Amino acid sequence: MLRIAVPNKGSLSDATVDLLREAGYRTRRDSKELVVSDAENDVEFFYLRPRDIAVYVGSGTVDAGVTGRDLLLDSGSGAVEVMQLGFGASTFRYAGKPGQVATVEDIEGKRVATSYAGLVRSDLAARGLTAEVVRLDGAVETAITLGVADCIADVVETGTTLRQQGLEVFGEPILRSEAVLIRGDRPGEDQAIEVLQRRIAGVITARTYVMLDYDCPKDLVDRACELTPGLESPTVSSLQDDAWVAVRAMVPRLGRNRLMDELYDLGARAILVTDIAACRL
Numbered sequence: 001m002l003r004i005a006v007p008n009k010g011s012l013s014d015a016t017v018d019l020l021r022e023a024g025y026r027t028r029r030d031s032k033e034l035v036v037s038d039a040e041n042d043v044e045f046f047y048l049r050p051r052d053i054a055v056y057v058g059s060g061t062v063d064a065g066v067t068g069r070d071l072l073l074d075s076g077s078g079a080v081e082v083m084q085l086g087f088g089a090s091t092f093r094y095a096g097k098p099g100q101v102a103t104v105e106d107i108e109g110k111r112v113a114t115s116y117a118g119l120v121r122s123d124l125a126a127r128g129l130t131a132e133v134v135r136l137d138g139a140v141e142t143a144i145t146l147g148v149a150d151c152i153a154d155v156v157e158t159g160t161t162l163r164q165q166g167l168e169v170f171g172e173p174i175l176r177s178e179a180v181l182i183r184g185d186r187p188g189e190d191q192a193i194e195v196l197q198r199r200i201a202g203v204i205t206a207r208t209y210v211m212l213d214y215d216c217p218k219d220l221v222d223r224a225c226e227l228t229p230g231l232e233s234p235t236v237s238s239l240q241d242d243a244w245v246a247v248r249a250m251v252p253r254l255g256r257n258r259l260m261d262e263l264y265d266l267g268a269r270a271i272l273v274t275d276i277a278a279c280r281l
């Protein structure tokens with residue numbers, strides 16, 4: 001039975017549960033349920049703290065899991081990223097009070113507060129800098145005001161938390177993170193993990209693409225198909241009226257309205273967009 005770790009709270013939890021549900025797996029009914037057995041799919045889900053997931057997967061006690069790339073790298077657990085999941089995007093950055101620490105080089109000899117000590121230590125080492133890393137559990141933005149650090153390194157999404165504390169980022173992002181599927185680096189349960197990956201990829205594709213149908217004058221079909229090449233190739237079907245054909249192709253959800261306008265301008269009519277509920281490519 002495949003064992004999969006799922007974030008039980010925090011920013012990645014709800015989106016992960018939605019993804020698994022859409023992929024056809026059983027999910028928990030309330031937030032106190034920590035283990036969910038899905039006998040039909042031969043999978044067991046363990047709801048764990050996002051920070052611990054890479055540790056379990058790296059040690060081989062669970063086969064795969066969902067966590068943030070930042071948490072995976074911070075763990076140094078040896079688990080590997082196998083797939084980006086398209087949510088939970090954030091950056092991991094240094095920040096400080098304006099006028100106090102302006103460049104990454106200024107960190108030399110100072111104190112950096114973070115919940116991601118592994119990431120920060122290896123970034124400082126790669127830059128040849130020596131600084132004291134103060135490991136905190138969360139809310140690190142307050143550490144400077146409270147006097148335990150001179151600057152911080154933390155997750156930044158909208159920047160609201162930093163702004164509220166009067167902090168500003170400096171230097172380039174240490175890392176760009178998002179939710180990822182991870183697995184151990186030893187072989188085992190390979191086929192079952194491939195099925196999981198295919199199911200998740202199906203959900204992501206169904207979210208990223210829509211199905212586009214339209215009628216098109218026969219003499220314009222080549223130009224229309226250039227606009228809608230589909231994934232493999234568009235389906236072109238004949239219509240009762242010999243001067244027209246029907247075209248069907250998957251197109252990216254983003255930009256679909258502009259594409260419909262372009263097809264209309266070209267001479268296509270009866271242009272319809274429908275959601276894709278699920279797919280396997």
Ligand SMILES: Nc1ncnc2c1ncn2[C@@H]1O[C@H](COP(=O)(O)OP(=O)(O)OP(=O)(O)O)[C@@H](O)[C@H]1O
Nearest residue numbers: 010011012050051068070071088089090155157177
């Ligand atoms: N504001 C955010 N936007 C996007 N992703 C975020 C945000 N905050 C955290 N993350 C990501 O979520 C993952 C886990 O962090 P999260 O804060 O959800 O867990 P936690 O700190 O262990 O839990 P909690 O904050 O509930 O104590 C990390 O990979 C991080 O990059």
Ligand SMILES: O=P(O)(O)OC[C@H]1O[C@H](OP(=O)(O)OP(=O)(O)O)[C@H](O)[C@@H]1O
Nearest residue numbers: 138139140155156157158159160161162
């Ligand atoms: O740039 P923003 O959109 O403001 O998001 C970033 C904040 O979100 C996370 O905090 P979380 O709520 O997880 O609290 P924590 O720091 O205690 O983990 C993260 O640690 C930052 O503090």
Ligand SMILES: [Mg+2]
Nearest residue numbers: 010011138139
């Ligand atoms: Mg957090």
